[in-house]
Amino acid sequence: VLxxxxxxxxxxxxxxxxxxxxxxxxxxxxxxxxxxTEAVVKRLGVDFFIQKPIQLSDLDIIFKEG
Numbered sequence: 445v446l447x448x449x450x451x452x453x454x455x456x457x458x459x460x461x462x463x464x465x466x467x468x469x470x471x472x473x474x475x476x477x478x479x480x481t482e483a484v485v486k487r488l489g490v491d492f493f494i495q496k497p498i499q500l501s502d503l504d505i506i507f508k509e510g
Contacts, residue, residue: 445472445473445474445503445506446458446459446471446472446473446474447473447474447475448473448474448475448476448477448480449475449476449477455473455474455475456473456480456485456488459471459473459485459488459489459490460488463489470491470492471489471490471491471492472490472491472492472493472494472506473485473490473492473493473494474494474496474498475493475494475495475496476495476496476497492505492506492509494506
């Protein structure tokens with residue numbers, strides 16, 4: 445589970461690193477940025493995308509389906 449805004453790498457940058465190291469890993473991305481859309485992150489290989497603010501039920505979906 446990644447956030448778009450993180451200290452050293454953005455979530456979008458970390459997706460690339462994660463895909464190189466473990467191509468089969470499931471990735472969930474959280475974002476409050478309106479410019480980050482589901483269409484954009486799906487092209488990057490994100491399995492689950494949640495727009496903030498999140499509901500705990502959103503996380504249930506990730507862990508049950510993932």
